[in-house]
Amino acid sequence: MPKSRRRPRPARGKTKSVFLNIPYDRRFTRLFLAYIAAVSSFGLIPHATLEIPLSKRRLDRILSLIARSQYSLHDLSRVQLDTSNPRTPRFNMPFELGLTVALQRCKTPRHSWVVLESSPHRLQKSLSDLNGTDPFVHSGTVRGVFRELCSVFVSTPLRPTVPQMFAVYRLLRSQLPKLLRSSGSSDPFNARVFSDLCVLAALAASNIV
Amino acid sequence: MQPIVATGPATTPRKTAKALSVSPTRFRRLSALYRSLIRDSSNSHPASHAKIKAKTSTRAR
Numbered sequence: 001m002p003k004s005r006r007r008p009r010p011a012r013g014k015t016k017s018v019f020l021n022i023p024y025d026r027r028f029t030r031l032f033l034a035y036i037a038a039v040s041s042f043g044l045i046p047h048a049t050l051e052i053p054l055s056k057r058r059l060d061r062i063l064s065l066i067a068r069s070q071y072s073l074h075d076l077s078r079v080q081l082d083t084s085n086p087r088t089p090r091f092n093m094p095f096e097l098g099l100t101v102a103l104q105r106c107k108t109p110r111h112s113w114v115v116l117e118s119s120p121h122r123l124q125k126s127l128s129d130l131n132g133t134d135p136f137v138h139s140g141t142v143r144g145v146f147r148e149l150c151s152v153f154v155s156t157p158l159r160p161t162v163p164q165m166f167a168v169y170r171l172l173r174s175q176l177p178k179l180l181r182s183s184g185s186s187d188p189f190n191a192r193v194f195s196d197l198c199v200l201a202a203l204a205a206s207n208i209v
Numbered sequence: 210m211q212p213i214v215a216t217g218p219a220t221t222p223r224k225t226a227k228a229l230s231v232s233p234t235r236f237r238r239l240s241a242l243y244r245s246l247i248r249d250s251s252n253s254h255p256a257s258h259a260k261i262k263a264k265t266s267t268r269a270r
Binding site: 007014015016017034040042043045047051070071112137150151153154155156157158173174178194195196198199200201202203204206208 | 213221222225240243
């Protein structure tokens, strides 16, 4: 009996979300765009604490955002002393990583998290409690972020190549000034610009990948 | 560290917009912006977006 030809069914279930724990720092803008471009290229939805409205209690919203995301990427490459006085270390990223680990252990065991760093042995020094956890090292470059995220995500709905991710990234980079003008902001680290960038990245990814 | 096995459907631009609470009007504007970009790039540059798409999708296969 001849086999009936069936169209491959689209995968069922909910689209997966990725929580981005990244620094909101002008010098990190290129990598910020790279993370949005890459996560969207993999067919996943990026989320960040930037979306949190000021009216809500921030910590509650961070916890619910992490709990609702299936994956989280924690970039600890900018855990360093602030330049403005008083000079303090930046605790937000390690703190959110700690919240994620606790949530994953106690409440959301299916949540997967990974740590990204700019140099190989920095994590051992800055956060020795994570010894035995190898970070993905992106060397502080856009290409490095794309390369490492290809290693992080396997069997994703979409399998983008690095040139495809670069095409999405270049589009975001070229449109960033226009999005900043339209939102009246001077840096991309606000809710409106972040959501616009994510939608543009999804539009580009759906055409390119 | 173990890689993440991420199964499930790929997102669509509309799903992304909904997940990020982007209003339908804003979504239409962003879609229009994206379409105009594609049109402009394919009109003005030989290395157009369409060509990038063709090139990368061939490479992916």
